[in-house]
Amino acid sequence: MLIAxxxxxxxxxxxxxxxTVLAHEATRRGHRVCYVTPGDFMLNPQDELHVHARFAPQKKARTAAEFFKNMQAVDHDAVTIDVREIDVLMLRSDPSLDAQARPWSEDVGIIFGRAAAERGVLVLNDPDSLSLAINKLYFQSFPEAVRADTLITKFASDVKAFAKDHGGKIILKPLQGSGGQSVFLVGSENASNMNQMIEAITRDGYIIAQAYVPAAAKGDIRLFLMNGRPLQIGKKFAALRRVSSKDDIRSNIHAGGKAEAVDITDKELRVAELIRPKLMADGMFLVGIDIVGDKILEVNVFSPGNLQSCSKLAGVNFATPIIAAIERKIEIAAEFAGAFDNRALAVM
Known part of the structure; x- marks a missing residue:
């Protein structure tokens, strides 16, 4: 099997x-792996879709770090192949990272992901649904029971009224973005700076004002869902608690947050179950959700991270069941040729 x-x-x-962890696990299980970037697609005059792919070296890598070093060595050695040679295309880019500097590439994965799916490639997560999730408005499609009160606007007066209705303590963040960029906690100690916060966010688009969930003081829980259900090995879940650094509300690991082991309780499982139907209907194979109390703050359907940290904290390899699930999807596609569309097959 070739996974791109x-x-x-x-x-x-x-x-x-x-x-990296998923790609390494795929090679460890005997599959071929290649990497593709936004500028690597080519549609020729015969309407054939090709990609300029960077293939992982054939030599086995004992660790993900060693695998990554091997990939760096072939960074500029692209090989042109027909997209139909690819069995699975995993869309692992974060569109928000390119929204400002390279807007042309923001939705390239979605556009050519659709074209690849039309040519028989299994695309994960489903590109049609990803097109709806390219900003945080997708979050509003989940049940109200799992969402904190949310306002989306570009008017400062709306935000101020919302803050007043919620006791003056709210979270402000951009509608588009990730990684904890431009996320502010508004409270009594910095309410006088609200105008500057609003201006900083609305300069680039719409603003999300969200009711503050007190449980956030203890950090949030990142939980991986696969095929709509919590990813687990035995009784161990692919999850961790992310605690923000001192004087910083952002719990994202690369924004200074710290990862800690966490026990997943019936409360978190209930939250996951409430959003499962939507994820299944949308063909969202691998998702990371951020839970605070009984609410979800984020649903990352593009490039959920921290899988390696989850594995280390639990003492198991969560990449193994993920690749195994992909293998089964390819088997199903062969057993029921043409019976299922990409969205349905993605979560089988």
Whole structure:
């Protein structure tokens, strides 16, 4: 099986990224792996879709770090192949990272992911649904019971009224973006700076004002869902608690947050179950959700991270069941040729 991983660009990849861990596990299980970036697609005059792919070296890598080093060595050695040679295309880019500097590439994975699916490639997550999730408005399609009160606007007066209705303590963040960029906690101690916060966010688009969930003081829980259900091995879940650094509300690991082991309780499982139907209907194979109390703050359907940290904290390899699930999807596609569309097959 050939699995292609679509990423923003090779220079921004890292040995500890979830993509690296998954790619390494795929090679460990005997599959071929290649990387594709936004500028690598080519549609020829015969309407054949090709990609300029970077293939992982044939030599086995004992660790994800060693695999990543091997990939760096072939960074500029692209090989042109017909997309139909690819069995699975995993869309692992974060569109928000390219929204400002390279807007042309923001939705390239979605556009050519659709074209690849039309040519028989299994595309994960489903590109049609990803097109609806390219900004945080997708979050509003989940049940109200799992969402904190949310306002989306570009008017400062709306935000101020919302803050007043919620006791003056709210979270402000951009509608588009990730990684904890431009996220502010508004409270009594900095309410006088609200105008500057609003201006900083609305300069680039719409603003999300969200009711503050007190449980956030203890950090949030990142939980991986696969095929709509919590990813687990035995009784161990692919999850961790992310605690923000001192004087910083952002719990994202690369924004200074710290990862800790966490016990998944019936409360978190209930939250996951409430959003499962939507994820299944949308063909969202691998998703990372951020839970605070009984609410979800984020649903990452593009490039959920921290899988390696989850594995280390639990003492198991969560990449193994993920690749195994992909293998089964390819088997199903062969057993029921043409019976299922990409969205349905993605979560089988």
């Amino acid at each position: 991983f679509f990423v923003n660009d090779m220079d921004r990849e890292h040995a500890g990224f979830t993509t």
